[in-house]
Amino acid sequence: MGNMKNKIAFIKEVFGRYYKEEYIPRGIPRIDKREFGFNLFEGFMLRHKKFNNYDELKEFLMNKTPMDAYYSCAYYENPEAEMDKKGWIGADLIFDIDADHIPTQCDKVHDEWTCNNCKFTGKGITPEKCPLCNGEKFTVITWPCEKCLNAARNETIKLMEFLEEDFGFSGSEIRMFFSGHRGYHIQVENKTVQELNAFERKEIVDYITGLGFEVVKPNEYIRVGWEKRAINGLCEFLTQADVEGLVKVGLKRNIAEKIVQNKDKLIKKIKSGEWKGIQGIGPRTLTKMLKHVIRLKSSKIDTVVTTDTHRLIRLPESLNSKTGFKKTELKPNEIDDFDPFSKAVIFTNETITVHVYDAPRFRIKNKEFGPYKNKKVELPIPAAMLILCKGKGEISE
Known part of the structure; x- marks a missing residue:
């Protein structure tokens, strides 16, 4: 119990130092119209908090040192009131992509x-x-790990394509954040979408996830939106496909072999819209391949988050208690080069000795750590915080 108390006290101390020394509140439009909520180290949650400006928010964070800090995607007349008395004005359109929901x-x-x-x-x-x-x-x-964060990045890039190309949002209306854990948050700040209700947001979710999209019929497609995405995706899939890959999609082996033998001809016909006359490859086969392509091209968003018009989301630049990393804003065109293990860490020049129970190999900035098994090791603060926040170790006496 003593070691557990020491661990929690250390994490809280690091969080407190961050909010006093490094945290700069920003990126919250109309802050006085938002509800704020906080998970505290004492084991309970504070909700229905209101701040009139950034100074009030920073003072609260310095004094309370929360474990996690959130604010509402919604705007309210009275953010401090109970939910049915707040007076809902509107809500930003929020997307959450998390590696927890992506098979890797x-x-x-x-x-x-x-x-x-x-x-x-x-x-x-x-x-x-x-x-x-x-x-x-x-x-x-x-x-x-880097592999699951790369998977989340790829899903985020697909989401950005939907928002910009299909829905027509401009870069100035879209904000992107690394969540501080295993994914990314996308926030659309646009007056029109702020007025959408939950059912209308569900339609956006269904479109992005490909739910209800009817498989393209021969000679009946238009090269925009999902139709363009499905046709181009099918051609990409066929270019790289081998027999085993096609069998995994659900095709019979003899059909898969025929497709591989005639893939160049098939791709040419698909691109030109002449789907008829491909011997042995009928509508059912094309439908199976297109359904697979739709799964590949859709974005794996957390559907509940987007449809919730009262959702609390993590505060920008706040620390995530699951890792000790900070929720970090980046420009959408920076995502290809964004490195969470360098950009979202704090206090990198300080060290502490930790007894690690069991931890895989990982990286902080340019240095590799682990794997560790029942080992006492001196670690920089970000590496130690990751171990401690994940319950993989304790402060060494």
């Missing part, structure tokens, strides 16, 4: 879950129900 090979290595009922443990993405007892509540430990 690496999650089988570093992510684990434990059923709260029977204590059965597994690796990878957490199931909806425990395979042993059908329990639905789990304790989950994830890890932000």
